[in-house]
Amino acid sequence: MAIIKILPHPEYCPQGAQVEASAGTSVCEALLDNGIAIEHACDMSCACTTCHVIVREGFASLNEMDESEEDLLDRAWGLEPNSRLSCQAIVAQKDLVVEIPKYSINHAKENH
8 A cells, every 4th residue: 555645735635634544546546535625627537637636646657648648738737747647547565645736627517
């Protein structure tokens, strides 16, 4: 089991959080399974960027990005070199520290 530390986010986890995740689980699934309601507008099908996270520690332990994830990330708000779509980032054995960006591109949530 790996530990995922989530840095404080005003909407999803104001105090920050720490969850356990089995190897082979996506970061998104681990957060949702532990009550952290990260956005995932495409239902984790790698078709949007609403589950974008920045991996502050443990980035190298995640699976490699495929081309579709790379292409989508180009549209994510606040993109950084260690950004991932949490629905595509698969946990290994190493602990992670992730930050959920302050904003996402989710037109449905913004009532557009």
